[in-house]
Amino acid sequence: MSASQSAVRSRAEAVQVSRTLDWMILFTLFTAVLGGYHIHYMLTGGDWDFWTDWKDRRLWVTVAPIVSITFPAAVQAMLWYRYRLPFGAVCCVIALMLGEWINRYLNFWGWTYFPVNFCFPSNLVPGAIVLDVVLMLSSSFVLTAVIGGMAYGLLFYPGNWPIIAPLHVPVEYNGMMFTLADLQGYHYVRTGTPEYIRMVEKGTLRTFGKDVAPVSAFFSAFVSIIIYFLWHYFGRWFNKTDFVSGEGI
């Protein structure tokens, strides 16, 4: 092609072309990340996210931040380091939560009739905002991992507390005391019940009594730091523009 030829007729057309492509790129990135992130999250932390009786003080608090900081770290490695766009983590989390809310409403409720106040997704937005803000202010993925990753783990429980607190009040039912969330699970039997809920609050961490949630949150926060580092480098790898030879394939 000739270097003197132009792909557009005017500057105005060039601007219009650029804006149109921006939207097409963002839509594709949003939906592809939504799909990958959602399948990752539902199969590594999904059960804790599906049901209120799984949203306990121990494993929900531990697992959810660790497995959900992954895609935000990778997408930040693209959007910030290549394009200086400071919304990688929030973009991921909004995509995930959009996919989850559509599903919980149209399928969990709309197809199999679990009430939405039993199967709403966890809120991941506060931690994602902090991740993006720390990266934007520091421009350092190390600081984002250490400070942002720590905050991501620690903020998860407080970020969900206003939603889950009413379901953690104690009730007495047939002489037993448990939470309102447990009572929901008791009434909405799932195919694997009762074995299905065997992972909820098991173990001697209960010994810590009221401190279970903070202990779990700190442990989760430390692991989130490591996972952020790992996934930042995954993100860098996925950003490659390399070509390989077609010969021999």
Next chain:
Amino acid sequence: MAATTDSVKADASEAPLLNKTNLIAGFMLYLVFYSFIRWYEGVYGWSAGLDSFAPEFETYWMNMLYIELVLEVVIASTLWGYIWKTRDRNVMSITPREELRRHFTHWTWLVMYGWAIYWGASYFTEQDGTWHQTIVRDTDFTPSHIIEFYLSYPIYIITGVSAFLYAKTRLPAYQEGLSLMYMVSVIGPFMILPNVGLNEWGHTFWFMEELFVAPLHYGFVFFGWAALAIMGVVNIEVEALTKLLKKDLA
């Protein structure tokens, strides 16, 4: 650049850079089709999908499986064959404007790929979880699987491979060889389909109704990560488009 009489005439006669009709029609095709599928699940999942030994299960679900498998093979071979057969053998000599037009067509394919991934990996995959939490499975071919594994996954595979073939056969930016990330972004999600074999095999051994975080499902997780390779494809595209538009945007 000033518009001349000739260039105005040329503008009037040439195809638009972005064919919005194709973009909207493609988007609506998936939306309307999957809305119909969701309606079908809602009605016939409960009325004919609970017992795989019942005659109505064969009528409403197994026949649907057979039909969709045949259609997918026919559509994939026709579409991929057409894109390959009509390839441009002088791709490096096209004009910049034609190249830009082809990038828009390529992005129409990629928008459809992202849209198809949403339906397959997000909508129908999590939906499968709630179905298994409600109905005890007595077959590999549950209504949710017939939709998720054997319909929505092949559809995104067909769409993704079509986008890859279009780029490889029509765009100068992809003539250096095979784009590593493009291959990962298409082959990775494709590998979820063979992983269904492992999944079904595993479910015949262990009763897991339905612990979604069971290690048996981690193959899906690993291949789901490949969706991130779309970032590499975006980077290649941005570099190519920057070369095409930079001096006009300056």
